[in-house]
Amino acid sequence: MAKKLIGIDLGGTTTKFAFLDDQGNILSKWRIPTDISDEGSHIVPNMIKSIEEQMRREDYNTEDFIGIGMGTPGAVNRDEGTVVGAYNLNWKEVQPVRQQISSALHLPIMIDNDANSAALGEFWKGAGDKADDVVFVTLGTGVGGGVVTNGRLVHGINGGAGEIGHICVEKDGFQCTCGKRGCLEQYASATGVVKVAKDTAAKFTGHSRIKELIDNDEDITSKLVFFLADNGDILANQIVNRVCSYLGLALSHIGNILNPENIIIGGGVSNAGNTLLQPTTRYFQENAFPSVRDSTRLKLAQLGNDAGVVGAASLALQLRKTSSL
Structure with missing residues (x-):
């Protein structure tokens, strides 16, 4: 059976999530407020918790997914999976986002800038x-x-x-x-x-x-x-x-x-x-x-507000390509 993708669109006020099939069709989507207090230290734990809860709700487990793609504000080091300088998130210091999410959810994750993710969404499934x-x-x-x-x-x-x-x-x-x-x-x-x-x-x-x-x-x-x-x-x-x-x-x-x-x-x-x-x-x-x-x-x-999660999910497709090389 074709596996699914997780897309995350992290914003300064709201974090959007979606489960998608590998053709880019949204199967379910939801959102949570972005808690930027305490220098943004709650953002990643809240994302992990929200995905875990949604997976339980829909009776999914790790094996059902190829991986996670995420769009974020700030400067992204794609090789390291880190983010820095996302001032609307209070992330002034380097954040080891990939390491935190990947180790908690036991899934690979690819991260890119939020505007790039939205571009990929429109390119893949929208006006592109x-x-x-x-x-x-x-x-x-x-x-x-x-x-x-x-x-x-x-x-x-x-x-x-x-x-x-x-x-x-x-x-x-x-x-x-x-x-x-x-x-x-x-x-x-x-x-x-x-x-x-x-x-x-x-x-x-x-x-x-x-x-x-x-x-x-x-x-x-x-x-x-x-x-x-x-x-x-x-x-x-x-x-x-x-x-x-x-x-x-x-x-x-x-x-x-x-x-x-x-x-x-x-x-x-x-x-x-x-x-x-x-x-x-x-x-x-x-x-x-x-x-x-x-x-x-x-x-x-x-795609409106869905561009970010759809494009982020397409990043996860690249994980499948790299793992099959």
Whole structure:
């Protein structure tokens, strides 16, 4: 009988899990809150306990599984199975994640960056559409990315490949948490859209609902900006147009370098759908090399919140390949 996979998508507030078959179909999924207290020391024990409980609940044992794949924030040493610098998890020191999970559950585990895992998910079962060359961009709290070339994830010499959020789109622009200025993350993430909204509103003199909210110091969200743009708010449309111009420019650079078949846009901001996709595509085409413009397609992600666990589970498939060599 074909064996099953375990996928883990570790996030700063929620940890998602799934049992999948070896074709990438989700058999069951669940989630737990991520307890980042005490320097994140409870995170791995809680994951182990949750998987053990779910295996008991579904009457599975270790022999039913090929292995575990996990996507995590932070810098991942894939050879050592360690994670460091995941500040939203309070993991400042090196965490021996693979050793802890593998010894407790008696299963092999492969770990990668969370954006890479989501990229693999869309590549395998989502908008990747069976293409061998795919770039995934996730527009969430930050902007992350993953690059798949010839069917394989690109990691780079130090694991830094796919840092799409740190392409510079505005010289001397907004200060980024990475230390640089003008990074895409400061313009096209959920928080970046709000930043662009406030900056654009400061120069706007007409009537606008979003202008009223900002002037009254009320909280606004990227979701609200896109909603009001859809409903004809002039300023909201200017904000969306500016965000999409930055995103389209950054994606054109990626297209010009890699010429992937698909560039897939996911993450919470992508829920804006065509309101985001259409102007972004226009700016992409304006800035892309002609042969790239005619061959690389921009698409919306399809898997939503499942991309991370599905992609993580595909990492576990590699364990089977390496063990059979």
